[in-house]
Amino acid sequence: MAIDSKVVAQVAHLARLKVDQADSDALSSRLNDILAMVDQLQQADVTDVAPMAHPLDVTQPLRDDKVSEPDIRDKALEIAPAAEDGCFLVPRVIE
Amino acid sequence: MSWEVVIGLEIHVQLNTASKLFSGSKLSTGAEPNTQASLVDLGMPGTLPVVNREAVRKAALFGLAINADICRHSVFERKNYFYPDLPKGYQTTQLDKPVVGAGEVEISLENGAKKTVRIHHAHLEEDAGKSLHEDFHGMTGIDLNRAGTPLIEVVTEPDMSNAEEAVAFARKLHAIVTSIGICDGDMSQGNMRFDVNVSIRKPGDPLGTRTETKNLNSFRFMERAIKLEVERQIDVLEDGGSIVQETRLYNGDTHTARSMRSKEDANDYRYFPCPDLLPVEITDADLDALKAAMPELPDTRKSRFLADYQLSEYDADLLSGDLATAVFFEAATKAGGDAKLAANWVMGELAAKLNAEEKSIANSPVTAEQLGQLIARLKDGTISSKIAKQVFEACWAGEGDPDTVIEAKGLKQMSDSGELEKIVDDIIANNGPQVEDYRSSDDAKKKKKIGFFVGQAMKVTQGKANPQQLNQLLKEKLG
Numbered sequence: 169m170a171i172d173s174k175v176v177a178q179v180a181h182l183a184r185l186k187v188d189q190a191d192s193d194a195l196s197s198r199l200n201d202i203l204a205m206v207d208q209l210q211q212a213d214v215t216d217v218a219p220m221a222h223p224l225d226v227t228q229p230l231r232d233d234k235v236s237e238p239d240i241r242d243k244a245l246e247i248a249p250a251a252e253d254g255c256f257l258v259p260r261v262i263e
Numbered sequence: 264m265s266w267e268v269v270i271g272l273e274i275h276v277q278l279n280t281a282s283k284l285f286s287g288s289k290l291s292t293g294a295e296p297n298t299q300a301s302l303v304d305l306g307m308p309g310t311l312p313v314v315n316r317e318a319v320r321k322a323a324l325f326g327l328a329i330n331a332d333i334c335r336h337s338v339f340e341r342k343n344y345f346y347p348d349l350p351k352g353y354q355t356t357q358l359d360k361p362v363v364g365a366g367e368v369e370i371s372l373e374n375g376a377k378k379t380v381r382i383h384h385a386h387l388e389e390d391a392g393k394s395l396h397e398d399f400h401g402m403t404g405i406d407l408n409r410a411g412t413p414l415i416e417v418v419t420e421p422d423m424s425n426a427e428e429a430v431a432f433a434r435k436l437h438a439i440v441t442s443i444g445i446c447d448g449d450m451s452q453g454n455m456r457f458d459v460n461v462s463i464r465k466p467g468d469p470l471g472t473r474t475e476t477k478n479l480n481s482f483r484f485m486e487r488a489i490k491l492e493v494e495r496q497i498d499v500l501e502d503g504g505s506i507v508q509e510t511r512l513y514n515g516d517t518h519t520a521r522s523m524r525s526k527e528d529a530n531d532y533r534y535f536p537c538p539d540l541l542p543v544e545i546t547d548a549d550l551d552a553l554k555a556a557m558p559e560l561p562d563t564r565k566s567r568f569l570a571d572y573q574l575s576e577y578d579a580d581l582l583s584g585d586l587a588t589a590v591f592f593e594a595a596t597k598a599g600g601d602a603k604l605a606a607n608w609v610m611g612e613l614a615a616k617l618n619a620e621e622k623s624i625a626n627s628p629v630t631a632e633q634l635g636q637l638i639a640r641l642k643d644g645t646i647s648s649k650i651a652k653q654v655f656e657a658c659w660a661g662e663g664d665p666d667t668v669i670e671a672k673g674l675k676q677m678s679d680s681g682e683l684e685k686i687v688d689d690i691i692a693n694n695g696p697q698v699e700d701y702r703s704s705d706d707a708k709k710k711k712k713i714g715f716f717v718g719q720a721m722k723v724t725q726g727k728a729n730p731q732q733l734n735q736l737l738k739e740k741l742g
Contacts, residue, residue, distance in 0.1 A: 182533065221536045221541075226541055227542055228314050228544070230314050230316035231313040231314065232316060233315050234287060235281055235282050235287055235288070235289045237289070237303075240302070244297065252402075253399075254297055255395060255405055255406055256297070256347075256404070256405040257399060257403070258403050259402065261403050
């Protein structure tokens with residue numbers, strides 16, 4: 169798959185990044201380089217290799233179902249750009 | 264030519280753990296906004312999730328309850344999208360390796376037929392927070408108490424072909440998750456939320472384009488939303504139009520639905536395995552322990568009700584289908600000593616009253632023990648069934664146990680035959696013409712006409728006369 173400036177614009181939109189047209193071409197070229205590396209990886213013979221979800225060969229430690237976290241609302245709201253009635257405030261979103 | 268309807272469901276089931284899926288924040292409803300949101304739930308940099316063992320256990324228990332394959336090394340993934348009530352910018356969920364693989368659920372239909380609905384899989388995931396659009400003068404308020412709440416999302420195959428089947432499945436799933444104790448099942452609190460995928464086609468054709476109606480939180484709304492969507496799709500296609508794949512929102516108050524967003528460009532979630540979480544292992548020993556601890560499932564309970572209480576198929580279905588109802592029924596039967604009477608009262612008087620006041624059976628003002636006592640008094644002849652209703656109303660109103668009410672209101676059935684005999688004699692003496700009319704009637708008419716005297720006696724005794732005894736006395740005296 170080749171990355172052009174249209175794909176760059178779409179990926180940037182999904183990540184909510186603002187990318188200038190000037191940067192777009194350079195980004196396309198670098199992203200294509202990365203994909204070329206991935207293509208090279210794809211050529212490796214992995215017939216007998218089990219897929220893995222994580223590079224470490226260990227499993228997830230689990231936590232007991234206990235309440236351990238205190239109420240930190242006041243501190244959290246303090247660093248929010250806007251808050252009211254115990255809620256964080258954001259520009260109106262409605263679907 | 265008729266259309267064939269194809270329905271698949273996605274159900275979010277909220278697990279009733281004490282703490283969240285990835286943090287030790289408290290899980291409870293009704294708390295002040297954001298008082299149950301820790302650094303992990305707020306998506307603060309530098310924090311790491313740690314998986315709640317109980318959530319994994321409950322998800323696997325569900326898998327066993329529907330005869331599913333349990334994934335021994337399930338994997339969490341990130342589903343990336345931006346929304347203010349999702350502070351991390353991704354939802355931690357599962358995709359390729361969910362805890363619960365393919366399984367199946369059998370449903371009973373109204374005509375008595377059985378149908379198997381296949382479960383594609385069920386995965387563990389976290390809930391998002393809540394966006395509050397009112398009361399913030401043009402802004403949106405964000406409450407993250409719900410963020411990180413453990414859910415399992417159950418995804419069915421498109422195996423249902425009408426709204427009734429979908430509702431039967433939803434009820435069965437509700438019965439299963441409440442019976443095995445993994446979900447409180449309170450629909451009004453969003454403990455279970457249904458997304459409905461609907462498409463239509465001509466028999467033999469490939470599947471049609473489907474729409475998804477999201478977040479239905481009652482069986483009734485689900486049924487109505489499906490019927491509405493099927494009608495809409497038929498109208499569109501018969502007018503020569505085509506169905507657009509989209510998400511729709513149903514409004515139960517107005518019984519209307521509208522398109523929420525077109526799915527084409529919205530669905531690019533760029534899933535990838537969450538690097539913060541390792542595969543979750545479920546061992547043979549874990550599965551053995553779960554199997555040993557498996558509570559009674561609805562189907563088993565139904566068989567037991569049929570065998571132990573000699574209930575009809577219909578009664579057993581209704582009483583075993585909901586855990587709270589089943590528990591109530593069994594406690595009332597134990598206290599009252601009569602399963603058939605308990606069944607009639609639970610499904611009759613009690614259900615009607617709960618329904619009218621929109622109360623759940625778990626919060627019934629009349630307890631199972633009180634209903635049992637009432638039934639015991641009916642059985643031993645202390646009160647008649649007519650008086651029993653009066654006693655029930657008084658218990659409902661909080662006037663105490665049946666025995667207290669019967670005592671306080673003097674509702675004991677008159678079983679002293681001497682006293683009743685005197686009343687009957689008086690009535691006969693005071694109603695000469697009716698007595699004459701009765702005596703000159705044939706047997707068939709007598710049966711009807713005796714009602715007058717019964718009515719008089721009940722009036723005098725305020726309904727406390729023992730009906731059998733009264734009838735007997737009247738027949739003897741009237742001849």
